[in-house]
Structure formats: C-alpha cells, structure tokens
Amino acid sequence: MEVLKIATAGSVDDGKSTLIGRLLYDTKSLTSDKIEAIDRVSKKNGLDYLDFSLATDGLVAEREQGITIDVAHIYFSTPKKSYIIADTPGHIEYTRNMVTGASTSQTSIILIDARKGVIEQTYRHFFINNLLRVKEVIVAVNKMDLVNYSEEVFNDIVEDFQDLRAQSNFKDQKLTFIPVSALWGENIAEKSTAMPWYEGQTILEHLEDLKPEDFAEQSQARFAVQTVIRPKTDKFHDYRGYAGKISGSSLKVGDKVSVLPSLKKSTIKEIHFFDESFQEAPAGSSVSITLSDDINVARGDMLVRSSEVPTETKLLDATVCWMDNKALIPGAKYVLQHNTNGILAKIDKVKGHVDSNFGKEEEGSSLHLNDIGSVRIKLSKPIFADSYSVNRSNGRFILVDTQTNTTAGVGFIK
Helix, strand or coil: CCEEEEEEECCCCCCHHHHHHHHHHHCCCCCHHHHHHHHHHHHHCCCCCCCHHHHCCCCHHHHHHCCCCCCEEEEEECCCCEEEEEECCCCHHHHHHHHHHHCCCCEEEEEEECCCCCCHHHHHHHHHHHHCCCCEEEEEEECHHHHCCCHHHHHHHHHHHHHHHCCCCCCCCEEEEEECECCCCECCCECCCCCCCCCCCCHHHHHHHCCHHHCCCCCCCEEEEEEEECCCCCCCCCCCEEEEEEECCCEECCCEEEEECCCEEEEEEEEEECCEEECEECCCCEEEEEECCCCCCCCCCEEEECCCCCEEEEEEEEEEEECCCCCECCCCEEEEEECCEEEEEEEEEEEEECCCCCCCCECCCCECCCCEEEEEEEEEEEEEECCCCCCCCCCEEEEEECCCCCEEEEEEEC
16 A cells, blocks of 8 residues: 655644644544543543544643644554654754654645744745655645634735745745644545635545655666675575665666666666565665676665766765754764765865755854754765755765764755
C-alpha cells in the first residue's frame, strides 16, 4: 500500500493536534479505550465536547500547556493509503524540530487561525517548507466557526498567503487552500454544510487523491550503498548484493553504472526485493542490486549511471539549520554525514543568518540554537554531491559533534 508522509505546522493554539486527532477519529483510527480516555479527560477539563488534541500530545507538559513541544509521528490508514504524520511544534524555539519533521515529508499542512490570519510564524513555516522543497502544501484555514464561516475572511487570508508565496524562489510548489474547523470536523474528512460557498475537497479527500508523481523528484538516480549482502549459504554461495535506497529516478537491469568514489564501471545485473526480482525499481525503493563485474563496493559508496556522475567537491556552500546548544563557529570540526558516508569536516566560514521571514540575509559570524544560516565547509576528502534543489537525498547532510557524537546541525547543499 502507498505510504504518504505529511508534516504539520502552525502557531501555538492554531489547532494542529486537534486537526490530527479529528483525522484519526473520522478515519476510525482511534481505539475505543482511547476515545473513552479522551472523553473522560475532556469532561474533567470542563469541556462539553471531545478534545481531540489529547490523541496526539504525548508529553505531560504538552497536555498541561496545550502546546506541541516534541515531534510526534502518528500513523493511520484508509483503504487507499497509509499515512505518517510528523506533528511538529510551531514555536520559533523549536525550529529545529520542525526542520527535522519536514525533512522527509512529501506534503505539508500549514494551519492558520482564521481570526489571526497570516502572521510571523506563518512566514517561518512557509519558509522552511520552501527550504526543504516540499512540493505539495495544504494551507488549512482553521477555526472558521469562530469567524462565522465567513467566505470573505477566508479569501482575505488566501490573498495574503499568495502575496507571501510571491516572495518564494521555489516555483514548483502547489498550494491548496481549505477552510476548516478541526474542532467540529468541518472539511476534515467530511464536507462542511456550514460553508456551502467552498466547492473544493476536504483535507482527507485531497490527501487521498495525491499520487507519487505529484511530489516525485525529476532528477538523476542515486543509490547510496547501506551494506554489502553476502549470505554465505550453499544456495547463495557466490551472491554479492548491495543494499540501499534509490533516490532521484528509477534504476533498471542493464543500466551502465559507476561506483563512487572509485569511478569503476559495471552494469546492473539484478535488482532484488526480498525474494523477488525486478527489471526496474523506482525512486524510493529499498532494494538489493548485483553487478555484472566483481568490483570492490562498500558501505559509503554510491552507484550512479555512468552518464550522470554528480559533482566531486571538497568545498561545500550550504544552508544549515543549527540544532546544538554549542554555537557553530569558524574553525570548528565535525563529522559530515552525507548519505552513508562520514567525512571529517571543518567550518571554513559562517556567511550570515538567513531571515526566515523571506527578508535579506543578515551578517553574522556564528550560528546558535535554531538559527538558519549560510555556511562554507571544507572536507578532508571529496564527496560526490548534488545541490538540494536538484536531489533532496544527495543534497543534504548532517553535522555530528566529534566529542559528544550528537547531531549538531542539518545542511542543504546550494
């Protein structure tokens, strides 16, 4: 079954957790004991309705404060699809959490409070979706019940958001605007009768209709080798396969490929997924590949078509979201993890801070927790990389602190 990965974003009290809880309830993804628990706590809190935010806010602090702090991954299914929702916090001090949640998502839902309209946080959330090149964005204008389901209010918000969109440099993004009331289930899974002026789909209908090609990358194939498979059994005594995940575009049997960084060439002999073999595997497939020639391939290597070798470089210009309490400064050393390849790296220069409100880049010599900035990095040995705008998988990396072994930052190659 097809799996769709979704990230949510919205300011504090915009109703993200309520919307997700309502989706779970309307798709019958909540167990009866969970519904009873929500009902019990809702009544205890003096509410005469089910507080669906209780279905997702897992931390005690989240339930007490009514806000989302950590990234929670929620799973549910319909007959058409399986869904994974990254419920990310919206506050500026949790920017790193939102970047983490959205980095692997195929589509995003940005919530806007109909009473407040487009605010500073909306700029930041949309900026991050642009930075991460999320192609499908649903703008859910929530709490329409509190503005009397006004079409005029909705249209004004759509106009303001379109003005924001005009500042973006990512033009392949599709925006869908949906007026909703998460609390009462209006246009979440079922069509609202309170807004007859809206003739579009509900959120669930839109998600159900999304196809893989709507957010597929139109780029060159990349296959980072995760591990070498040598069963050492009588049946597969001579089997030597390379396991990993394909990104960019499909690979097929007979493709002439080069192994990076050695640049040795061969041809794809077989493609396997468990005990099945395929002539072609699309991007996103986790498979095992065998080659016609017995050449040295190890974890950290990459297979690409011989006619599509990416750029070899020891110097990276990248946009970095900083996730560590210890500031990023020039001269600092980290391990740069690019796909399955780890390389010692040194921060050559911090060029400045990137204004997440789509303003001009500001000067700065360091990055602090939750800052997003432009950085130049020197590597101890070259890597074969694409820009993030061309290939999301081969254009991103993480920086790991060599002393604490913690993930200090995530970067997107320019």
